[in-house]
Amino acid sequence: MDNIQVFMRIRPLSEDEYKRDRTTESAVRMLTNNTVSIPSQRTENFTFDFVGTEDCAQEEVFEAVGKRAVEQCMQGYNGTIFAYGQTGSGKTFTMQGARDEFTGPDDELRGLIPRCFEYLFARIAEEESRFSGRVKYLCKASYIEIYNETIFDLLDPLIRTCALREDIKKGIFIDNVTEETVQDPNEAYSVFVRGTTSRHVSATSMNRESSRSHSVLMLVIQSLTQMDTGLTEIRESKFNLVDLAGSERQKLANTSGMRLKEAANINKSLSTLGNVINSLVDIGNGRTRHVNYRDSKLTFLLRDSLGGNSVTFIIANVSPALCNDAETASTLRFAQRAKMIRNKAVVNQDMQGNVPQLQAEIQRLKQQIAHMRVGGPAAFDSGFESTLAGSSDYTVSPYSEPTSSSLDNTAGGVVVGSVGGGLSNKEHRTTQFLLILAMRKLQESERQKGRYVEIIFELKDSLDRHRRQLQQQKLVLKLAKVEKDSLRRNAPLSYVVTAENSALREEITALQMALSAQPDPVDLIIENMHLQDMLEAARTREPVSLTLPDRDDALEALETLLGTKASFVDLKSVFPIIADDAVYSGLEDKIKQARHDINDLEVQKDRLEFQIKSIEEDWQNVNEGTHRLSTATTDEQIDSIVEQTMDGIVGYQARDTWSAISSLFTRTF
Numbered sequence: 001m002d003n004i005q006v007f008m009r010i011r012p013l014s015e016d017e018y019k020r021d022r023t024t025e026s027a028v029r030m031l032t033n034n035t036v037s038i039p040s041q042r043t044e045n046f047t048f049d050f051v052g053t054e055d056c057a058q059e060e061v062f063e064a065v066g067k068r069a070v071e072q073c074m075q076g077y078n079g080t081i082f083a084y085g086q087t088g089s090g091k092t093f094t095m096q097g098a099r100d101e102f103t104g105p106d107d108e109l110r111g112l113i114p115r116c117f118e119y120l121f122a123r124i125a126e127e128e129s130r131f132s133g134r135v136k137y138l139c140k141a142s143y144i145e146i147y148n149e150t151i152f153d154l155l156d157p158l159i160r161t162c163a164l165r166e167d168i169k170k171g172i173f174i175d176n177v178t179e180e181t182v183q184d185p186n187e188a189y190s191v192f193v194r195g196t197t198s199r200h201v202s203a204t205s206m207n208r209e210s211s212r213s214h215s216v217l218m219l220v221i222q223s224l225t226q227m228d229t230g231l232t233e234i235r236e237s238k239f240n241l242v243d244l245a246g247s248e249r250q251k252l253a254n255t256s257g258m259r260l261k262e263a264a265n266i267n268k269s270l271s272t273l274g275n276v277i278n279s280l281v282d283i284g285n286g287r288t289r290h291v292n293y294r295d296s297k298l299t300f301l302l303r304d305s306l307g308g309n310s311v312t313f314i315i316a317n318v319s320p321a322l323c324n325d326a327e328t329a330s331t332l333r334f335a336q337r338a339k340m341i342r343n344k345a346v347v348n349q350d351m352q353g354n355v356p357q358l359q360a361e362i363q364r365l366k367q368q369i370a371h372m373r374v375g376g377p378a379a380f381d382s383g384f385e386s387t388l389a390g391s392s393d394y395t396v397s398p399y400s401e402p403t404s405s406s407l408d409n410t411a412g413g414v415v416v417g418s419v420g421g422g423l424s425n426k427e428h429r430t431t432q433f434l435l436i437l438a439m440r441k442l443q444e445s446e447r448q449k450g451r452y453v454e455i456i457f458e459l460k461d462s463l464d465r466h467r468r469q470l471q472q473q474k475l476v477l478k479l480a481k482v483e484k485d486s487l488r489r490n491a492p493l494s495y496v497v498t499a500e501n502s503a504l505r506e507e508i509t510a511l512q513m514a515l516s517a518q519p520d521p522v523d524l525i526i527e528n529m530h531l532q533d534m535l536e537a538a539r540t541r542e543p544v545s546l547t548l549p550d551r552d553d554a555l556e557a558l559e560t561l562l563g564t565k566a567s568f569v570d571l572k573s574v575f576p577i578i579a580d581d582a583v584y585s586g587l588e589d590k591i592k593q594a595r596h597d598i599n600d601l602e603v604q605k606d607r608l609e610f611q612i613k614s615i616e617e618d619w620q621n622v623n624e625g626t627h628r629l630s631t632a633t634t635d636e637q638i639d640s641i642v643e644q645t646m647d648g649i650v651g652y653q654a655r656d657t658w659s660a661i662s663s664l665f666t667r668t669f
């Protein structure tokens with residue numbers, strides 16, 4: 001168990017800051033070489049593992065952080081380096097170097113990432129040559145970005161999104177993320193450059209700054225060691241290099257849409273990081289707390305780096321400017337708390353071999369244990385012995401880095417004690433080595449057990465959350481029901497209101513219709529004027545006799561009138577009682593029309609009478625012809641009767657009937 005290591009780095013004052021502050025005075029006061037304070041913010045004193053001032057070189061940061069992290073990874077521990085700080089505080093400068101400049105190993109300004117690559121591959125080459133081919137290393141690189149709580153694969157040409165998964169064996173991993181095998185610093189470097197370019201491309205296409213996303217470069221370092229027994233020892237470590245989003249709180253005010261979501265997500269992941277750290281600090285102080293790693297992608301992905309199986313370094317980058325003193329103080333508070341987190345780093349190690357090899361190994365260990373019990377000399381096979389003989393400083397202890405000399409008494413911090421007086425020095429060391437392996441297995445299973453417990457806690461937590469949500473929803477439903485019920489109870493009132501409403505609406509419609517039906521005032525004026533004219537006309541007219549004419553006289557006059565067939569009928573003279581000329585002329589027109597109709601009817605009647613007469617004559621001819629036919633005695637008579645009768649018939653119908661009748665008479669004479 002060891003605390004997270006914190007390195008504080010103060011960058012030089014920028015020109016802009018100088019213009020704002022109008023002084024070169026630093027906001028950070030150095031109290032000792034690793035203790036500082038921010039007087040303008042009246043902060044407490046902050047003590048870190050290392051403090052790099054404005055003139056701190058990239059090489060110094062690498063020596064203090066990068067080199068140590070790579071060394072741990074070479075031994076099989078997981079390692080993480082976080083760059084934390086407000087935007088512009090120097091995170092990218094520290095991790096990558098002077099922005100967008102990759103000038104190779106001679107560049108003094110190159111950052112931790114290129115330097116770690118160089119050192120890592122130099123160490124790999126060294127180890128591989130030292131164990132003369134029995135140790136092989138394999139390195140794989142992935143590069144992702146977390147933006148808006150989404151993981152983007154920067155090594156995929158399409159910058160695909162990926163999901164985070166958890167597996168009991170593999171732990172937390174990014175599903176389907178691109179992993180590229182890298183064999184030397186240049187290859188690793190070009191993979192990093194490619195990912196960084198993708199990051200800039202995606203940032204431009206999404207119209208945002210890279211400081212709003214977290215980037216994680218992940219290296220998996222595997223080593224395979226061939227033992228003389230035929231077994232293979234496998235060690236695997238993960239090395240994460242993390243450039244975090246600017247730590248300043250994003251403003252949500254006056255922000256909307258995508259920007260609001262983005263700002264809220266940055267705040268969320270940073271506050272989750274803070275919460276995780278607080279919980280871990282509380283746990284370190286003996287309190288029982290659940291750590292909400294799952295609340296953000298960043299903390300879930302890097303769970304091992306925070307309180308788990310990792311050797312972790314945080315570089316707290318700050319600006320020296322007075323205008324940034326509040327953010328600097330906040331960064332240092334964060335770093336101070338993070339420094340209290342205790343991680344449990346273990347070597348990730350496993351043994352591989354075929355069944356006979358493993359059986360032989362078990363047999364050998366059993367014999368060794370039996371031998372130790374009786375205190376006699378152990379019957380060793382030469383496998384481990386020779387392996388160990390070839391690696392006099394083979395480091396196996398977790399974190400405390402014991403060398404072969406420290407193996408004499410301790411096994412991963414546990415005192416093994418004397419193992420029987422009959423053992424030679426080599427046998428003694430081998431036995432201890434095996435015991436250390438056994439201890440590690442035990443630690444590993446403890447770790448797994450811890451994981452299970454954590455998962456159970458997380459599941460419980462999520463279950464609680466769901467339960468709470470369910471309760472809230474139930475409450476909402478209940479409220480909705482209450483509201484509905486109360487509405488139902490008040491139904492008569494609501495009906496009255498509704499009825500009143502519709503009645504009012506109808507009334508309004510009726511009024512509108514009535515209004516639209518009202519004569520136009522102009523029309524009314526015209527009508528009024530017309531009536532007045534009529535009144536005036538009536539007043540000025542000669543008084544008319546109001547005595548009705550004698551009925552018989554009137555009828556006679558009318559008959560005479562109709563009988564005259566005159567083109568003009570002077571009704572007024574016949575019926576002087578009707579006062580208005582218009583009425584008279586209307587009636588006169590009607591009489592005229594009636595007379596016209598009577599004439600037509602008379603013509604029709606004449607025509608019909610003529611038709612009836614000719615039909616009657618036709619039928620008479622047919623009857624006479626039939627009678628004559630019945631009396632005919634020769635063929636000639638018949639022919640003559642048929643012909644004569646037909647000539648006398650006019651109508652078609654009668655002619656058809658005569659044809660039919662005459663055809664019935666057969667000529668049999």
Ligand SMILES: Nc1ncnc2c1ncn2[C@@H]1O[C@H](COP(=O)(O)OP(=O)(O)OP(=O)(O)O)[C@@H](O)[C@H]1O
Pocket residue numbers: 010011012054085086087088089090091092093094098099210211245246317
């Ligand atoms: N130690 C340093 N020495 C010289 N220049 C530095 C140092 N640290 C940072 N700078 C310069 O300060 C500027 C801001 O630094 P940088 O881009 O690394 O900040 P950052 O924290 O990564 O910002 P962001 O969150 O926006 O990505 C850059 O121009 C960088 O070159």
